[in-house]
Amino acid sequence: MFSILYGIASALSWGVADFAGGLASRRLSLYLVVFYGYIVGLLALFIAVALYPEVLPEPKSIIFAGLAGLLGAGSLLVLFYSMTFGQMSVAAPVSALFAAVLPIMVGIFTQGMPASLHFVGFGFALLAVVLISLGDSEQALHPESIANLSLPVLAGLGFGGSFIAMHYAINGSHSVISLMISSYTIGTLTTFFFVKIRRETFSIQRNSLGIVLAHVFFNVGGNFFYLQALKTGRFDISSALGSLYPGATVMLAWIILKERIYLRQCIGIVSALIAIMLFTM
Numbered sequence: 001m002f003s004i005l006y007g008i009a010s011a012l013s014w015g016v017a018d019f020a021g022g023l024a025s026r027r028l029s030l031y032l033v034v035f036y037g038y039i040v041g042l043l044a045l046f047i048a049v050a051l052y053p054e055v056l057p058e059p060k061s062i063i064f065a066g067l068a069g070l071l072g073a074g075s076l077l078v079l080f081y082s083m084t085f086g087q088m089s090v091a092a093p094v095s096a097l098f099a100a101v102l103p104i105m106v107g108i109f110t111q112g113m114p115a116s117l118h119f120v121g122f123g124f125a126l127l128a129v130v131l132i133s134l135g136d137s138e139q140a141l142h143p144e145s146i147a148n149l150s151l152p153v154l155a156g157l158g159f160g161g162s163f164i165a166m167h168y169a170i171n172g173s174h175s176v177i178s179l180m181i182s183s184y185t186i187g188t189l190t191t192f193f194f195v196k197i198r199r200e201t202f203s204i205q206r207n208s209l210g211i212v213l214a215h216v217f218f219n220v221g222g223n224f225f226y227l228q229a230l231k232t233g234r235f236d237i238s239s240a241l242g243s244l245y246p247g248a249t250v251m252l253a254w255i256i257l258k259e260r261i262y263l264r265q266c267i268g269i270v271s272a273l274i275a276i277m278l279f280t281m
Contacts (some may be wrong), residue, residue, distance in 0.1 A: 003233020007241025015248020098156025107236025
């Protein structure tokens with residue numbers, strides 16, 4: 001039961017982080033938002049591990065955590081890059097779908113078939129991910145958009161690979177913060193080199209600091225809760241629950257920005273709730 005709660009908490013935290021990141025990107029480059037998200041998060045994690053010392057993880061766990069950071073940061077940059085080519089309407093749902101499917105497949109293969117109700121829950125969770133991310137965009141269903149999926153698929157597979165790598169990192173380890181430091185270190189280096197290659201300025205406006213810090217806080221929280229979910233439950237269920245984060249983003253946009261929630265997004269939110277109920281049975 002705790003793994004379900006941690007999985008839901010990771011989705012809520014990541015959803016808030018995405019919402020805050022979206023607001024920050026209105027004032028800063030998307031790539032800078034990602035970079036600051038990693039480097040400020042890394043500093044916060046160093047403070048946390050100083051206050052709450054942990055046993056150093058095994059080298060294998062550190063390597064897998066670093067791989068998760070590389071895949072996660074690289075996939076996020078690929079996703080944003082794909083959006084610059086006008087694929088925004090299709091990039092988000094496609095990448096989210098593949099990010100959810102890959103860990104589910106690996107979880108079933110390595111941990112065996114889940115209970116029948118849990119298996120049905122996967123179907124509702126995947127449906128929720130797509131419908132919530134898709135919104136009311138008709139362009140996403142256009143044949144030309146569907147034909148140009150290479151970058152969003154690559155990003156989704158990378159996100160899924162990041163989930164899998166973190167699963168192997170946390171396996172048998174209790175050093176959650178230390179593993180996050182390894183992941184964030186590689187993520188920081190990856191995004192730093194990308195920003196340098198693009199010759200972006202690293203300056204940040206004072207009125208952007210609060211929203212960037214909110215993005216950092218909830219992103220770190222999402223990763224922490226996801227690792228806790230992995231420690232206490234099945235990998236595939238934890239990943240499926242974590243992948244429901246777009247629901248929180250959509251709800252915040254509706255409540256705070258007064259953005260419209262479309263019918264298919266409402267269906268997606270209901271599907272997410274059904275999936276959660278099935279996972280608890």
